[in-house]
Amino acid sequence: MTALPPPPQVITTSTNLLFINEDDDTTCPLAVLAAPTVETPAANEEEEKQDEDTAPAPAVPDELSSPARFGSDINQYSASLSTYRDANNVSVSEYELKAAGAAVISDSYLAKRRQIIIDFIDFLKTEPSKYAHLLQLVDTPTDFPITPVLIENVFVCFSGESEKQKKQQQLNLILINWVGNRRLKSTTSCNSLPFPQPSTLNMDLRAFMAGTKEYYLWTFGVSDFNFEGGYNGFFVKLMDERMLLDVSIENEYLRFNFFTNYNPSHLPHSFFVHS
8 A cells, every 4th residue: 555645744934835846845925815804803902992982872863863865755754743743742723723714815805906907907097009019808718717798808918828928028017107106195204205105115016926826817927027127126126216315215125125235226126036
């Protein structure tokens, strides 16, 4: 029986691992190793301390701690609000109760809408030759949400979305002349000039826009006229001029913008921010 040669002898150095073949006295590299690292107790303690510092915080059961990348839908919010009220024995607030019995639009505001629309037509009638086409009486379109009667063509002419930009340009000129020419029927000691106060003019115009949108399907808001040469810029200049004539107008600005940054030279802009 042939005896097996002894296994190669392995010699370990700091960087090389060699084996020796005793039959032919040759050496061959087996592998290249990195120098052995010696772990010290101080290093271990430092790593453990870092692990403790970077350890994740314990999970918070509160739903507000969860990431809200996709948000909550209205059903989730509604259910959460109901759960909150039940858990805390909270009912609706006194203001919510008041709102529940309130009319959507008051009768006085509806009357204001109608009156300001009549004022608009009265202005067109001051120049009948200029606005003849707009003052012509026509049948009410079938899609208008009002009783079929003869109405001024201006309400039909500016209704709907078609050719809105052209309508916008023409209506812009009418608004400038209408509002610029509005006067009070009588003056008082508080208002020596015959001009309506800025807040009155703006509330009237918003009521006009709301009425024409509801009754005649107009699609304009005050912010649609915020362009160069538009009504909004005209109103700023007009109020700046009137402020120099009557301090009561400046005082009205101050009252109307009590909770805004008061800047007399730019104040009228605040009337159009939320339109």
